[in-house]
Amino acid sequence: MAQRPAAAEFLDLLEPIRNSVYRYAARMAWGDDHASDIVQEAVMTAWREFGRFEANTNFKAWMFRILINTIYRLNKRVARHGGPQLDEVHHDLHATMEREEAWSSLMEQPERLREMLDDRLVASLDRLGTDERQCLLLRMLEGFSYKEISAVLDIPMGTAMSHVHRARLKLREELAALAVENGLLRESA
Amino acid sequence: MDCQTARKWMSPYLDSELETAKTFEIGEHLRACEPCRRRFDAERHVDDMLRDRLSRESMPPALWHQLRKEVNRSELLSGFRIPAVIATAAGIMLFAVLYMASGDRSAKPSEVFTGQWAHYVNQSVPSESMLSDAEIEKALLDDYGLRFSTAREDTHRHPVKVMGGRYVLFGSQPALELRVKCCGKDAVITTFLRSNAGKLPRGIQELEREAFGKDVKRDGVNIRVNTVGEAEFFIASEHYLDGLMDAIQPGKA
Numbered sequence: 001m002a003q004r005p006a007a008a009e010f011l012d013l014l015e016p017i018r019n020s021v022y023r024y025a026a027r028m029a030w031g032d033d034h035a036s037d038i039v040q041e042a043v044m045t046a047w048r049e050f051g052r053f054e055a056n057t058n059f060k061a062w063m064f065r066i067l068i069n070t071i072y073r074l075n076k077r078v079a080r081h082g083g084p085q086l087d088e089v090h091h092d093l094h095a096t097m098e099r100e101e102a103w104s105s106l107m108e109q110p111e112r113l114r115e116m117l118d119d120r121l122v123a124s125l126d127r128l129g130t131d132e133r134q135c136l137l138l139r140m141l142e143g144f145s146y147k148e149i150s151a152v153l154d155i156p157m158g159t160a161m162s163h164v165h166r167a168r169l170k171l172r173e174e175l176a177a178l179a180v181e182n183g184l185l186r187e188s189a
Numbered sequence: 190m191d192c193q194t195a196r197k198w199m200s201p202y203l204d205s206e207l208e209t210a211k212t213f214e215i216g217e218h219l220r221a222c223e224p225c226r227r228r229f230d231a232e233r234h235v236d237d238m239l240r241d242r243l244s245r246e247s248m249p250p251a252l253w254h255q256l257r258k259e260v261n262r263s264e265l266l267s268g269f270r271i272p273a274v275i276a277t278a279a280g281i282m283l284f285a286v287l288y289m290a291s292g293d294r295s296a297k298p299s300e301v302f303t304g305q306w307a308h309y310v311n312q313s314v315p316s317e318s319m320l321s322d323a324e325i326e327k328a329l330l331d332d333y334g335l336r337f338s339t340a341r342e343d344t345h346r347h348p349v350k351v352m353g354g355r356y357v358l359f360g361s362q363p364a365l366e367l368r369v370k371c372c373g374k375d376a377v378i379t380t381f382l383r384s385n386a387g388k389l390p391r392g393i394q395e396l397e398r399e400a401f402g403k404d405v406k407r408d409g410v411n412i413r414v415n416t417v418g419e420a421e422f423f424i425a426s427e428h429y430l431d432g433l434m435d436a437i438q439p440g441k442a
């Protein structure tokens with residue numbers, strides 16, 4: 001084990017999470033063609049710092065910390081793309097409950113919705129605020145626990161939880177609005 | 190538990206982040222309450238849709254090969270961890286780091302294509318950055334689904350010879366560069382994934398459109414662009430290009 005080259009060890013740890021690293025960068029990068037640059041820089045930084053990684057701890061969380069710092073740093077160099085961010089969820093409970101019922105019945109034909117919203121879904125995700133988007137991606141796509149998210153982003157666990165919650169609410173509101181727009185859902189079913 | 194409370198805890202419930210007692214209470218409520226059950230299921234569907242959609246995105250194979258190569262190479266060359274270098278662009282940074290690690294400070298890092306075609310084609314490439322023949326063959330096939338044929342019939346009876354290949358940044362995109370020779374002229378074939386073509390710098394994209402399927406001259410160099418399967422390549426040489434073009438074949442016969 002001691003004789004094993006560090007590069008091989010580093011690459012063995014990186015290989016199973018390489019797609020996660022790439023798609024996270026792709027969703028968080030401001031510039032459209034920016035993900036490869038971010039990944040390159042993040043990986044080379046991680047490799048330089050690899051001596052500080054404690055064996056048998058969570059490599060994915062460690063790598064994501066570096067990745068996220070790289071994203072913060074490099075995003076400043078490019079213009080932000082995409083439209084305005086999603087509005088705050090409005091908390092008219094009655095309207096929300098009504099819409100929820102309609103939404104649930106719509107979800108009984110998820111294939112149809114999936115087809116229609118495939119790309120819109122990603123666009124909606126891209127319009128979430130940075131905090132909400134990163135917490136949702138880390139939780140839902142990458143399987144981090146709230147505790148791990150709190151460590152990776154250096155925020156309290158309760159904050160991580162509420163970002164995920166709010167991201168889900170906003171996404172659903174947005175998708176419901178899209179479905180109405182597309183005639184899949186009547187405004188007050 | 191009432192509906193409002195159940196829904197308040199929906200997100201952490203779906204994430205399996207609630208303590209046992211609460212999870213149990215919500216489970217009980219869902220068994221009894223159909224609207225909530227449907228509502229929770231709907232949310233799970235959205236999660237699944239999003240996960241499905243986003244999981245389709247994966248690291249381009251050429252980028253992974255390149256990263257692996259650079260990590261291995263930097264360890265090999267330096268024997269110790271490479272120092273941080275401040276540079277303006279991430280791509281430049283990567284190669285600046287390698288360049289410093291290589292100990293060769295007289296030459297500029299040659300791996301970044303600068304848009305100077307004559308220089309790009311005729312420069313001499315340090316042999317230590319070159320891949321072995323077996324690596325070239327494997328990279329062509331695995332990353333781009335191509336093979337390179339030097340059979341005389343495929344190259345219009347010209348004696349095309351592969352001098353070497355390496356990973357480069359073509360504009361900002363990872364690419365495999367083949368250096369070949371024919372009739373004493375150098376030629377460069379720069380191959381990347383078609384899916385990355387839209388991310389090339391604007392200048393290269395303009396040239397790409399102009400040179401697609403036909404020769405265009407830049408700095409006295411002929412340039413042509415073509416695609417095979419998932420791969421796209423630029424061929425540049427003072428030599429005429431038909432024979433060279435035909436040397437690129439689909440990998441699987």
Ligand SMILES: [Zn+2]
Binds near residue numbers: 193218224225226
């Ligand atoms: Zn209920």
Ligand SMILES: [Zn+2]
Binds near residue numbers: 347348371372428
């Ligand atoms: Zn020739």
